[in-house]
Amino acid sequence: MTFTTRFAPSPTGYLHKGHAFSALMAYEAARAVDGRFILRIEDIDTTRVRPEFDAAILEDLAWLGLRWEEPVRRQSQHMSDYQAALDELREAGLLYRCFRTRREVLDEIGRAPHGPGEGPQGQVFRGAPLPADEEERRLEAGEAFAWRLSLDAAARWLGEGGWTGLVFQEEGRGPIQARPERLGDVVLARKDVGVAYHLAVVVDDALQGVDHVIRGEDLLEAAHIQRLLQALLGLPSPAYRHHRLLTAADGQRLAKRDKAETLRDLRARGVTADQLRAELGFPRA
Numbered sequence: 001m002t003f004t005t006r007f008a009p010s011p012t013g014y015l016h017k018g019h020a021f022s023a024l025m026a027y028e029a030a031r032a033v034d035g036r037f038i039l040r041i042e043d044i045d046t047t048r049v050r051p052e053f054d055a056a057i058l059e060d061l062a063w064l065g066l067r068w069e070e071p072v073r074r075q076s077q078h079m080s081d082y083q084a085a086l087d088e089l090r091e092a093g094l095l096y097r098c099f100r101t102r103r104e105v106l107d108e109i110g111r112a113p114h115g116p117g118e119g120p121q122g123q124v125f126r127g128a129p130l131p132a133d134e135e136e137r138r139l140e141a142g143e144a145f146a147w148r149l150s151l152d153a154a155a156r157w158l159g160e161g162g163w164t165g166l167v168f169q170e171e172g173r174g175p176i177q178a179r180p181e182r183l184g185d186v187v188l189a190r191k192d193v194g195v196a197y198h199l200a201v202v203v204d205d206a207l208q209g210v211d212h213v214i215r216g217e218d219l220l221e222a223a224h225i226q227r228l229l230q231a232l233l234g235l236p237s238p239a240y241r242h243h244r245l246l247t248a249a250d251g252q253r254l255a256k257r258d259k260a261e262t263l264r265d266l267r268a269r270g271v272t273a274d275q276l277r278a279e280l281g282f283p284r285a
Contacts, residue, residue, distance in 0.1 A: 085202075
């Protein structure tokens with residue numbers, strides 16, 4: 001089997017050094033073994049993506065000396081693939097409609113904090129379907145809802161022991177026991193952005209033959225729920241490598257929202273791709 005990995009940015013801002021480091025980690029890993037490197041544009045959050053950011057991603061990565069397979073998969077063009085996976089989970093009884101507002105979810109979390117999840121301190125949410133008559137009333141009233149993955153239903157679906165037998169392979173650490181309860185009943189679809197990241201990414205990795213996921217350590221927790229989704233959908237589980245994150249002078253990780261210096265900014269002040277590669281610890285292109 002050919003080593004296949006990917007870099008999957010979201011076009012919600014310009015790339016910075018942290019993105020360059022992650023892209024180069026994946027690219028150089030594939031190049032070292034004559035493997036495949038895939039670029040995927042994760043643009044399902046239509047409330048935040050911009051075409052100028054999409055174009056800039058291609059420009060920045062080409063400047064870095066990266067080459068990728070064509071055509072580039074853009075998630076917004078493949079919503080039917082994710083809808084099919086969502087339908088499969090729903091028909092298996094693994095999802096439920098959650099009508100709670102974000103404020104109501106946070107209030108519920110505050111009453112029962114458990115661990116890393118969607119609350120402000122990383123707490124998780126665990127819920128359950130509404131009684132059928134109340135759900136019907138809310139649907140008839142046109143109330144908005146999200147589809148959440150029911151961890152209770154998932155445990156029953158997997159059988160005795162639930163997900164205790166599920167592991168994912170982390171390079172350098174070996175098998176890690178999947179602990180999806182650390183994220184709770186995650187949202188898999190919402191009206192405003194369609195399907196959520198966790199579902200789209202496991203579908204894409206399977207369809208594109210990705211067998212090595214190389215990404216930042218901030219996404220290590222995501223592997224726990226993604227491993228569960230892979231099991232529920234009968235999809236292969238890739239090996240993972242969660243690398244360190246680059247940080248700014250104040251110790252905070254580089255982030256778009258903090259206006260980290262972009263690759264476009266670096267080029268504008270005369271930094272070359274080879275200089276940046278050397279700074280990040282990679283060979284010349």
